Amino acid sequence: MGERSRGVTIADVAAHAGVSQASVSRVLNGKQTVDPGIVRRVQASIAALGYAPSAAARSLVHGRNDTIAMVVPDLGNPLFQGILQGLSLAAAADGYRVLVADTAERVDEEEATALEARHRCDALVLCAPRMPETRLRRVVDRVAPVVVVNRHLPGADVPIVGVDYVRGIRDLVEHLHGLGHRHLAYLGGPPSSASNAERLRGVEEAVAAHPEMRIDVHPGGSRLDDGYEAAETVLGARERGVTAVMAYNDLVALGLMTRLRELGVDVPGDLSVAGFDDVPMARFALPRLTSLSVPRGELGAQVWARLRTLIAGGPVEHTVLYRPRLEPRESTAPPPATATAAAAGKDRA
Amino acid sequence: MGERSRGVTIADVAAHAGVSQASVSRVLNGKQTVDPGIVRRVQASIAALGYAPSAAARSLVHGRNDTIAMVVPDLGNPLFQGILQGLSLAAAADGYRVLVADTAERVDEEEATALEARHRCDALVLCAPRMPETRLRRVVDRVAPVVVVNRHLPGADVPIVGVDYVRGIRDLVEHLHGLGHRHLAYLGGPPSSASNAERLRGVEEAVAAHPEMRIDVHPGGSRLDDGYEAAETVLGARERGVTAVMAYNDLVALGLMTRLRELGVDVPGDLSVAGFDDVPMARFALPRLTSLSVPRGELGAQVWARLRTLIAGGPVEHTVLYRPRLEPRESTAPPPATATAAAAGKDRA
């Protein structure tokens, strides 16, 4: 590690300054009053020798690292990138650094990775949307202090920070309903993803609340290509009366819109499209994409706030779910007149 | 740190197994032959006590961490995200983890951050596109082993991994020249950025190689908004005969295209537009954006390869620059006939 000038240690400084190691340590940490003369000599010696205390030795005696680890399934995911950034900035403000542990979507290695990462750090942030719940609970027990992101874990003794996908979807459905849509399609994300499951719950609740509505669920994906390729499916759904599509996330929505435009389908004239996440590009798509904004950086900061409390020996704070903010833009509009008429006809029938 | 079961140490294991600490250590590291009976007893005790060796203690005695740090000016930048991901995956394969140190664009804190980060790790990856060269050289000297990303540092004793922006721009100009463009505009990035300076060098070289061409340089930025807002500037340039625009990066290009479409300017009919980086969205823009593809993940892997050599005491390997690959797509096409005629007229004059 930081062996700058070929290993100058605190003993060297002490000798050079003609004082004891203890005094050097005291000067360094400033937690006790030390004779000003000694302080000056020690500081001079430190400068002269280019001394920097060994982080490892410090860690050993303090039993901590000032480092936390973040376990993610995929660093390519904008959500995790945003959280990492927010987390890293917030933690840095308290002198902590963040270690990344990308499990590259290998769900069965996540547990081992989490344990290993935790072992080199003071605490853990666990993003494991696919990990089976039983395993997750076990891991959480073993790696405390830990904060879990975007999972539902009733009864577990762990702070959870996440996005209220259920509310998000419900708000979106409300928006579309208000525009006059009655028959929607949801283009699902990765089947095993917990946040997709939450969105599906939102879909169910919405339908329960609006019995006059119908929401079809189609398999989708999480990337631009997935949306692009889902266009055929979506057009099929449109044949069957769907007037608006909610995509798993913005990437899927953007990919879908691209393909739709190629196929001559007008958004939102023929079909409304909405995404989730409000990535920067959403505002720059044409038409501008209606989306649900998620404060990624703030999530990261919140994760750190929770973790800091835990590290300091504080209590497990309550779960916090950020309610996505609906950003209605041009990609959603009232359904085409024909569709409305058809629906009205159906209603009457 | 990893105090799982309230601090069970190697001494506890030794006592439990009725052997010496040294034997436990030997069993753990398997670097010496140990009596099979002892091995079994030790392993049993380890399991029984739930023992895991302290990373800090190990670090102290070994003088290393198995951790490297990556200093970045902005984790939100897709390039650095990609490099981080590639780096993290490659390093993980060798048992190393990556610490992130986001300097949040605060150039004057970069040096301190780098030193601090280096001090907790075995090596450093330095992404500091804005750091003044003198300071960079000083830092590089002090934090070795280190790999520098995307900087030109002639004569310095440090491996450099980067993108050949000069070649990239030249290839792009070649492409546009081939399409018939003679008067281009370059929408610059952050003025102090080293990679922007490289692109500008590319512009200069291109002009030198094609005296019949003209390339105007306009201030730009690095984000979607910057491109969006540069539209007026670009249209002004078009008035003055510019038929193609090269943007600092894809985000700028995408933002620009959005605004141009809003203003009724046809890309590439009225004006060609090209980006740099080949972000995923480039392929999904309409028109699909011509760009220069940069293998972000591979850069990260290459950085690790260099760093690993250095850590192992190997030599400073040569600088490696990835030549961006031109991805010609729909956003660049021959200039409009009127422009060509005008240019031809000028040529004749």
Added chain:
DNA sequence: AACGGGTGAGAAACCGCTTTCTCGGATGCA
């Protein structure tokens, strides 16, 4: 003037592990 309390510096223990050093016992050869 003697004594108690307080202050600050140094000696040494300790954090938990690795590694060298030492030594006893087993083995090989004479």
Added chain:
DNA sequence: TGCATCCGAGAAAGCGGTTTCTCACCCGTT
């Protein structure tokens, strides 16, 4: 059977700090 050799296990010395403990000294009080 006796001696040299080898092997493996334990004792102990670090790694480089922090922190407790001890003690000398200075000050104030009676």
